Every structure is written in structure tokens, then in C-alpha cells.
Amino acid sequence: MTLSVILHFFSTFLRCLKTFVSALTSVLAAIQVVTSQKFALQKVVLQKATVIHWLWKGLLVSICISSPFVNANTGVAFVHGTGDSSDALNDYWTRDMVFSVTGGLPDTSKFVVVNCNFDEYAWSNEAGGCLARQISSFIERESISDLVVITHSYGGTVMRWILSNPTWDRRHPVIINATRSVTAIAPSSLGTPLADAVIDGNRFERVLGWILGYRSPAVELQQEDWMAHYNNTLFYGTAGRPALPVTFKSIVGTDVESSPFDSDSYCGGYAYQVALEVTQEWLDNCSDGFIECRSQAGAGTVWFYDVDRTRRREPLSHHQSRRPCFNLDVFLRNDL
Amino acid sequence: MIRSTILSLAAFILAGACSLLSSVSLAEASLPSATTNREPLQYVYAVDQSSVQLAPQSEKRAEQAVLLASQEYWFHASGRSLQKGVAISTSSPGALIRVSPLGGRALEPMTFDVIRSDGKVLSASEAFSLSATAEELQGVGLARANTVRLSQAAGTGVVSLRSQAVSNLQAQYRVHVKEKSSSPTLSMSVNQRAFSPGERLTANIEMFMPSKDKSNKRDSSKGVAQSSLPLDEVQGVLVSPLGNLKTVNVIRQSRAHYVVDLPMTVPNDVVPGKLWDLEIKAVSGEIRRNLRFSFAHFPTTAATNDHHLMLTEEGGLQARFSVAVSEPGRYEVRALLAGVNNDGQSMPIAIGHTAAWMEAPGGELALMFDHSLLKQSGLSPPYQLRGVELIDQSRLSKQSARQSY
Numbered sequence: 020m021t022l023s024v025i026l027h028f029f030s031t032f033l034r035c036l037k038t039f040v041s042a043l044t045s046v047l048a049a050i051q052v053v054t055s056q057k058f059a060l061q062k063v064v065l066q067k068a069t070v071i072h073w074l075w076k077g078l079l080v081s082i083c084i085s086s087p088f089v090n091a092n093t094g095v096a097f098v099h100g101t102g103d104s105s106d107a108l109n110d111y112w113t114r115d116m117v118f119s120v121t122g123g124l125p126d127t128s129k130f131v132v133v134n135c136n137f138d139e140y141a142w143s144n145e146a147g148g149c150l151a152r153q154i155s156s157f158i159e160r161e162s163i164s165d166l167v168v169i170t171h172s173y174g175g176t177v178m179r180w181i182l183s184n185p186t187w188d189r190r191h192p193v194i195i196n197a198t199r200s201v202t203a204i205a206p207s208s209l210g211t212p213l214a215d216a217v218i219d220g221n222r223f224e225r226v227l228g229w230i231l232g233y234r235s236p237a238v239e240l241q242q243e244d245w246m247a248h249y250n251n252t253l254f255y256g257t258a259g260r261p262a263l264p265v266t267f268k269s270i271v272g273t274d275v276e277s278s279p280f281d282s283d284s285y286c287g288g289y290a291y292q293v294a295l296e297v298t299q300e301w302l303d304n305c306s307d308g309f310i311e312c313r314s315q316a317g318a319g320t321v322w323f324y325d326v327d328r329t330r331r332r333e334p335l336s337h338h339q340s341r342r343p344c345f346n347l348d349v350f351l352r353n354d355l
Numbered sequence: 356m357i358r359s360t361i362l363s364l365a366a367f368i369l370a371g372a373c374s375l376l377s378s379v380s381l382a383e384a385s386l387p388s389a390t391t392n393r394e395p396l397q398y399v400y401a402v403d404q405s406s407v408q409l410a411p412q413s414e415k416r417a418e419q420a421v422l423l424a425s426q427e428y429w430f431h432a433s434g435r436s437l438q439k440g441v442a443i444s445t446s447s448p449g450a451l452i453r454v455s456p457l458g459g460r461a462l463e464p465m466t467f468d469v470i471r472s473d474g475k476v477l478s479a480s481e482a483f484s485l486s487a488t489a490e491e492l493q494g495v496g497l498a499r500a501n502t503v504r505l506s507q508a509a510g511t512g513v514v515s516l517r518s519q520a521v522s523n524l525q526a527q528y529r530v531h532v533k534e535k536s537s538s539p540t541l542s543m544s545v546n547q548r549a550f551s552p553g554e555r556l557t558a559n560i561e562m563f564m565p566s567k568d569k570s571n572k573r574d575s576s577k578g579v580a581q582s583s584l585p586l587d588e589v590q591g592v593l594v595s596p597l598g599n600l601k602t603v604n605v606i607r608q609s610r611a612h613y614v615v616d617l618p619m620t621v622p623n624d625v626v627p628g629k630l631w632d633l634e635i636k637a638v639s640g641e642i643r644r645n646l647r648f649s650f651a652h653f654p655t656t657a658a659t660n661d662h663h664l665m666l667t668e669e670g671g672l673q674a675r676f677s678v679a680v681s682e683p684g685r686y687e688v689r690a691l692l693a694g695v696n697n698d699g700q701s702m703p704i705a706i707g708h709t710a711a712w713m714e715a716p717g718g719e720l721a722l723m724f725d726h727s728l729l730k731q732s733g734l735s736p737p738y739q740l741r742g743v744e745l746i747d748q749s750r751l752s753k754q755s756a757r758q759s760y
Contacts, residue, residue: 140628142389142390142628142751143389184708184748185396185398185400185708186396186397186398186687186708186709186710186748187390187392187710187748188392189394189396191398192396192398195398195400215647239629242649244548244630244647244648244649244650245630245649247421247548248548248549248630248649248650248651251548252549252651252746252752252753253746253751253753261402261691261706261742262402262403264400264706290491293487293491294487294491294492296485296487297485297486297487297491297492297502297504298487298492298502300451300485300502300504300533300535301451301502301533
């Protein structure tokens with residue numbers, strides 16, 4: 020008992036120290052920028068900065084002492100998009116992305132990378148059931164009381180199924196109660212015309228399409244008409260519907276860039292960018308190559324549109340938004 | 356005494372719900388269920404008072420009409436016809452074309468050429484301004500298809516697309532064409548998105564062309580003037596969740612206006628969660644368009660006609676809903692609890708969900724709102740339940756929603 024109290028105190032102290040050092044680094048970086056731009060004002064700025072620095076330090080210590088999350092056990096769950104995943108850490112997110120983000124955790128081991136069959140309907144046992152099972156096990160195993168869920172694409176829709184349907188499964192309330200927020204990167208909240216484009220209604224594809232890869236239930240659900248119906252009946256968080264029980268904030272990808280002469284087009288892999296330039300042709304002018312901006316912004320609130328925050332105002336394509344491109348990983352890390 | 360009164364009240368309400376249910380012809384056969392969960396569950400959470408705009412209490416929830424538009428068409432072609440060349444009709448430059456095999460390998464874009472309307476043959480590099488192979492598209496989640504965009508050199512009108520790489524002449528391909536900019540648009544308005552047995556699906560079908568004449572009808576979404584195009588052919592087909600097809604009678608109102616009026620009977624094909632499709636194909640001169648509307652059509656399996664809200668001894672509120680069911684399954688009631696602020700306005704307090712497995716003829720679902728929740732809201736009685744919804748979780752269908760939030 021005593022040992023656990025000491026360990027807890029030590030962990031809290033380390034977290035406060037880490038937050039303080041991180042903030043101090045930001046302040047010093049800001050001073051550096053200002054002084055390099057306005058050398059003549061260096062002295063004045065430094066004096067002001069010193070005051071700000073000590074005020075900031077005091078504020079942080081106060082926050083650390085009084086924060087309700089001091090006693091919280093923070094964890095993060097990564098939820099992949101469409102597809103039947105067995106190794107999402109390496110195949111879907113990459114280790115660079117996951118470990119960069121989890122670096123912001125007080126205890127960097129408190130994360131889970133979900134692997135489920137998201138070729139299925141959100142409500143199916145293979146998709147929503149699997150997600151509920153893996154996240155609730157993580158919460159229980161690690162005693163997580165402050166969960167941040169990071170989803171990509173269809174993963175946001177499956178997560179929204181859980182949040183909107185607490186009586187479907189006894190694990191859903193466990194997840195809702197432990198979740199601080201869901202960061203939905205490029206969620207397919209209102210569907211995508213690309214799902215409509217790969218689905219044909221003839222009998223042949225209705226019956227055999229899933230074998231051919233055209234008509235997986237997940238693709239079917241992400242058709243715009245389907246999402247319009249289910250958003251209006253079984254899902255919460257879209258316009259005119261009740262709010263979700265936890266914060267659901269989206270990051271919206273607005274464009275795809277694939278210039279061979281632009282090194283930014285190579286972040287995440289150039290070939291993906293080229294393909295997404297083509298798929299983007301099926302969509303509105305504002306899209307990440309797979310999902311239109313209005314769909315990504317269609318549920319919960321918008322945290323930010325890529326170009327408003329990313330390095331050099333670079334857009335995040337649907338592929339780049341699951342990679343550590345243009346500081347995306349830093350925003351996610353600092354949000355933990 | 357009190358207990359017996361409550362029991363008789365519940366029996367009375369259940370009887371009422373049963374009679375309501377019988378009047379809407381319930382499904383008789385045993386239906387598949389998407390869940391086997393038999394555990395009763397309740398969940399209540401407080402809502403931000405500014406997050407829900409409450410409508411006047413008397414306001415009935417209105418079904419909203421659905422507006423659809425298409426600048427696309429698709430058709431099937433055999434390997435033999437693709438080898439000879441299939442006609443692609445375009446009305447504006449830069450059409451996107453996607454050729455997907457129904458089995459077998461996708462054709463590479465570079466194996467195509469295009470024969471222009473004036474007879475000139477263009478190689479792939481001349482005919483396409485953009486292309487992606489099936490392998491490239493697979494990487495971003497689109498399976499088994501290529502995509503090309505016609506170049507300015509390919510022009511507009513009817514061109515022929517052919518591939519010399521077809522190895523199986525019997526193979527089937529789907530050719531999907533999308534025109535984005537300023538091209539004719541097939542438009543369909545449908546009365547609602549979900550249909551119960553006994554309701555009617557009504558759809559109005561027209562084709563519009565962007566017009567410079569400002570006296571013409573305006574497209575409300577884009578604010579541009581447009582004129583109707585006469586339709587030479589309109590066909591409709593209904594596709595069930597199991598893939599059964601039924602030709603739909605499309606009625607001509609005028610040269611440019613067709614309607615569909617479908618009575619919705621008790622559906623035979625029921626797959627939990629799966630929607631039906633109404634597919635429309637229209638032709639106006641050389642312009643071809645297809646459009647698909649997906650809609651919910653599930654059997655009526657349950658009904659609730661009343662609820663009671665009672666104060667508990669602990670100062671909380673208990674809501675009780677009588678639910679009559681015809682099919683075994685898991686049923687849920689959702690409702691928003693509202694109270695009154697100092698200005699006398701009705702404001703939201705919490706959203707509650709309660710679900711349980713039920714067998715015919717039904718039973719009761721209860722929902723508890725804790726005293727602490729009421730106190731925390733700062734709102735006063737009279738408390739009301741708003742936007743009560745009955746969900747058949749087994750079929751993933753909303754059974755009733757009597758009132759707006």
C-alpha cells in the first residue's frame with residue numbers, strides 16, 4: 020500500500036516535471052524566434068519572457084497540483100480504418116507514428132493498437148464487438164480511467180457506433196465512462212461517394228461482391244445514403260441529432276498533393292499520393308482523396324482542418340493522416 | 356395497493372400498445388436477429404443544455420424529403436465488346452472512367468485506346484490526362500479497378516473505349532463513367548428515407564442541364580439556372596437486401612418528368628441492417644445517367660404508445676415504457692429528459708437508453724434518472740420525456756419516433 024502510494028506520487032511528480040520541461044522548451048523556443056527576428060528588442064523581450072516564464076511555471080505547478088487528471092491513469096487506443104487487420108501497429112499506423120504519439124503519455128506503455136475486422140458492419144461482432152472487447156480489456160487490464168481514442172477513417176464510425184449505442188453491449192458503458200475524448204482523423208461520418216462507386220446493386224455483386232472485394236459490409240455502410248439513414252436513426256453526433264456522450268473531435272484532411280518535385284508528397288509514400296490524386300477526382304474539391312471534408316466534419320466538432328495547423332500548411336491526404344507527417348503526431352502527442 | 360394500481364396501469368398500457376401494434380400488421384415469420392444479447396441494460400448521460408434545440412412539444416417529427424443528383428452512369432460490358440470497343444458518351448471534357456472486372460484481373464490503363472467521334476485513334480497516353488492502375492488503387496482501399504480521366508484531346512460526344520489486353524472474351528466488366536463539371540444532372544426527390552409496411556415511396560425524376568437563361572428553374576444547392584431535358588427512356592428496378600430484383604413501373608408525367616409510386620408491403624427479404632435500393636436509369640439523347648437510392652424497409656415488429664414518469668423515493672425519476680412486440684428480439688427505448696429553467700423554457704437534462712430482450716406479446720422497459728442528475732442540471736419540474744424512440748436492435752431498425760426533441 021505504502022509502496023503504491025510512493026510510486027503513484029513519484030509518477031505524478033515525473034509527469035509534472037515532464038509537462039514543465041515541455042512548456043519551458045516552448046517558451047524558450049518562442050524567445051529564440053522573437054530575438055532572432057527583433058535583435059534590437061532582445062533585452063526587453065528577454066526580461067518580459069523571464070517574467071512570463073516564472074508565471075508559466077507557477078501556473079503549471081498549480082495545474083499539476085489541482086488537475087483532476089493527476090490521479091487519472093491515462094491511456095490511448097489506436098483504432099484503424101476499413102480492412103481486416105492483424106498487425107495494425109506495423110501495417111496501418113507504423114511504429115514511428117504510434118511511438119511518437121505515445122511519447123506524450125505519463126506511462127508510455129499504456130496504449131493499445133486495436134486489430135479488428137473492419138470489413139464488417141460497425142454493429143457486427145467482428146467490428147464493433149471486437150473493438151469493444153479490445154478496448155474494454157485494455158481499460159480493465161491497465162486500470163485506465165482517462166482514455167483517449169485515436170481513430171482513422173471508418174474506425175471513427177465504428178467508435179461512434181459504440182458511443183451512440185450504450186445498451187447494445189455491457190462493455191459500451193465501460194468504454195464511454197473511461198473515455199476522455201475521441202480524436203477522429205478523417206472519419207467517414209457522412210460516408211463517401213467512393214463507396215457508392217464501388218458498389219453496384221445487381222444480384223451478382225450482391226451475392227458474390229464480398230468475395231471480389233467490391234461489396235464488403237463496411238464499404239456498403241459507408242455509402243452516403245446508408246450513413247444518412249443510420250446517422251438519423253442509430254448514430255448520434257451529426258446535425259440535428261443528440262450530442263455524443265464524450266467529445267468527438269475530427270481532424271479534417273483537405274487535399275492531396277503529389278508533385279514529384281515536392282518532398283512533402285513523399286511523406287508516407289509517393290505512390291499512395293498519386294493514387295489518391297486519382298480517387299480525389301470522384302470527390303468534391305475539398306477532400307483528402309478518399310473522404311470529402313464535409314463528411315469528415317459531419318459528426319461531433321472539428322478540432323482542426325489540416326492546413327490550419329500542419330507544418331508549412333501542408334494538407335494531409337487520407338494516407339498521410341495515419342503517418343507522422345507534417346507534425347500530426349506532435350499534435351496528437353500534446354493532446355494526451 | 357399502490358403496487359396493484361401500477362400493475363393494472365401497466366396492463367392497461369400494454370393492452371393499448373398491443374392494439375396499436377395489431378393495427379399496423381406485424382410480421383408473422385420469425386426474423387433473423389443481429390444480436391443475441393439478453394442482458395437488460397440502461398445508460399443515462401447528462402447533456403450540455405446548448406447542444407440540443409428543443410422543438411415545441413406538440414411538433415411531430417417530420418420525415419424529410421431526400422434529394423439525389425447524379426452525373427454518373429454505369430453499364431456492364433463483356434470482354435468481347437471491350438475488345439471491339441464500348442461506346443462512352445460524354446457531355447463535357449474530362450470524364451472519369453473506371454473499368455472493374457467482375458472476377459479475374461483488372462485491365463491496365465495503358466492497354467486501352469480511344470477512338471474519337473471523328474474516327475481518330477488516340478493512344479492511352481494521348482487519351483488520358485490522369486490514370487491509376489488497379490494495384491495503385493488497391494493501396495488506398497479501392498479494390499480491383501483502374502481509373503482514367505479523358506483528356507481534352509479525346510473531346511466530347513460518343514467515343515469508343517477498347518482494350519487489346521482482354522484475355523477472356525466471356526469475362527464481364529462494369530464500366531462506370533462520371534462527369535463532374537457543368538454536365539446534365541439526373542435528379543430524383545423521394546418523400547422519405549425509411550418506409551414501414553403500408554407506406555408509399557414516391558419519387559420524382561427529372562434531368563437538368565445548366566442553363567444561361569436566368570428565367571429557368573434554379574438549383575437551390577448551387578444557385579445556378581437550369582433547364583429540364585426531355586427523357587427518352589427511364590427504367591427503374593428495386594433491389595432487395597438479398598439481391599432479388601423487381602422491375603418498377605416508372606410513370607410518365609410529361610416528356611421531362613417521370614414518377615415512381617410504390618406501395619411498401621411487408622418485406623420478405625429481411626437482413627438485419629441491410630437497406631433496399633431503387634435504381635433508376637435514364638437516357639436523354641446521347642446523355643445517359645444512373646442513380647441509386649438506398650432506403651430502409653423493415654417489418655413492424657414493435658410498438659409503444661405511452662410512457663409514465665414517476666418520482667422515486669430517492670428524489671430521482673423513473674420512466675416506464677410499455678412495449679408490445681411480435682417478434683422475439685432485443686428492443687430499446689431512447690428518450691431525452693427535459694426540465695424547465697428560470698425563464699420557463701424547456702431545456703434538456705439527459706439522454707437515457709434502456710434495452711432488454713423481449714418475447715411476444717412484449718413487456719415493459721424502465722429507465723432511471725438519478726436525483727443527482729436532476730439537481731446538477733439546475734432545472735425544475737415539470738419534467739418531460741422528449742423524442743422517445745423505439746428501436747428494434749435485433750433488426751437495427753427504428754420502429755417509432757413520435758415527436759421531435
